[in-house]
Amino acid sequence: MIEVVAGPEVAEGSGDMLIVPVFEDLTWGPGAEWAVAALGEWAEGYLEAQDFSGKKAQSAVLPAGDSVPYSRIAFVGLGGEVDAEGLRRAAGVAGRIARKYESVITTLHEVEVDEAAELVTLGFRLAQYGFDKYRSDPKPAATTSLSLAGASDVADAVARGNAIADAVALARDLVNEPAGGKPPETLAAIASDIAATHGMDIKVYDESEIEAEGFGGLRGVSLGATNPARMVVMRHSPEGAERTVAFVGKGIVFDSGGLSIKTAKGMETMKTDMSGAAAVFAAMQAVGALGLNVNVIGIAPLTENMTGGAAQRPGDVLRARNGKTVEVMNTDAEGRLVLADGLSLAVEEEPDLVIDIATLTGACAVALGPKIGGVFTADEDVAETVIAAAARSGEQMWRLPLEASYRPYIDSDVADVRNSSTQRYGGAITAALFLAEFAEGVPWAHLDIAGPARASKAEHYITKGGTGFGVRTLVEIAEALAE
């Protein structure tokens, strides 16, 4: 476990690795001039020979002699100018090159960006994240301390960075866990632990309550699974909080497609399909840890989408919690079925804002690729709130249209709506239009994170596998509503 602390100035410190920032064209950032002088004349030429010029995300590690109090000095590029996300990413690069070393010292927090110590804590820690629990020979990061050289008054910033890093790591752990290791009951128990730790209320509906309470979408999807479904409702209700936001996360523990079965390839990463629920649980943890003065309701419908003998069939009709009927044309469009109930439940609470988050459509991943989440809302103020929160958090989100004229594509011959579009294209939009049927009467936005929920390779503070995408935006949204 790594601790981030305020430490002595670079000239007075010591350790396994010192990390200093450099702007483009070898323009020294805080501490870099000292580092080059301490290393000696060869250092600058060595950096040039390594083609290190201070470009964004570049790094170079130099060995240091006996006269230097650090065993090695690393230079990290910031590029021409640096903003908050640039600093998070530079700290991520630092976290990666420091993995093997125990005591690490840096001056990155002295770069002139607001809340630099928080950003450095977050980026560095996220880059060192690993998921090793199933390895015989785990290789966790060796770093035990990151010392912010010469820092003072950074305790609050570091604490916030830690709270968010802990939350993102939790979401990554939940996503990286194999589906067999995280049945709905297990995930609900983890939610209960989070609630207990932070003094939140929690209600977990079991399979008979799911039926009795009219969660027909969740029930329909769960019919093909042996592991029983759960509906989780957590409440962070600090005394005196005036506003309420509800987060609803898609919790498909594994998406085989159901009878509309996926291909083998298409199923390989479908343990990721509970990333929305993971983001909601993690955001609830962060909201609790930060003690945000806003009511937050976290809702997660949890089930597997399997093909058992009792599985729902294409053409079956189910009734969601808000009374609307759905013709299930494609059992692989299951996320919207469970979210229908989650959203209905959220609407009943009459919150100021409802946000759902889901690995909902391959179409959104096709549209925006592996790094960008889609935002759908008919409400300009909500769009502004969500886009601004995402920008502050450093998560990339892009608004896509909730095109009302596409609504006929999900008309059903027998029910109020069908769960798959009659059109081949525009699947992310028709999915959002389906969800809108269950979010009527409240300000609402839908986040489709099918692309960015998992990464196929590591980059800066992103690690391969589950990314925890969405957690930071949800926390920023809660903060924006807090008094």
Ligand code: BES
């Ligand atoms: N979980 C998938 C969406 C998905 C696909 C997420 C790939 C991440 C990567 C979702 O349940 C699904 O299968 N959606 C279908 C909808 C279609 C049947 C209308 C899709 O996107 O193909």
Ligand code: ZN
């Ligand atoms: Zn599916």
Ligand code: ZN
């Ligand atoms: Zn799915």
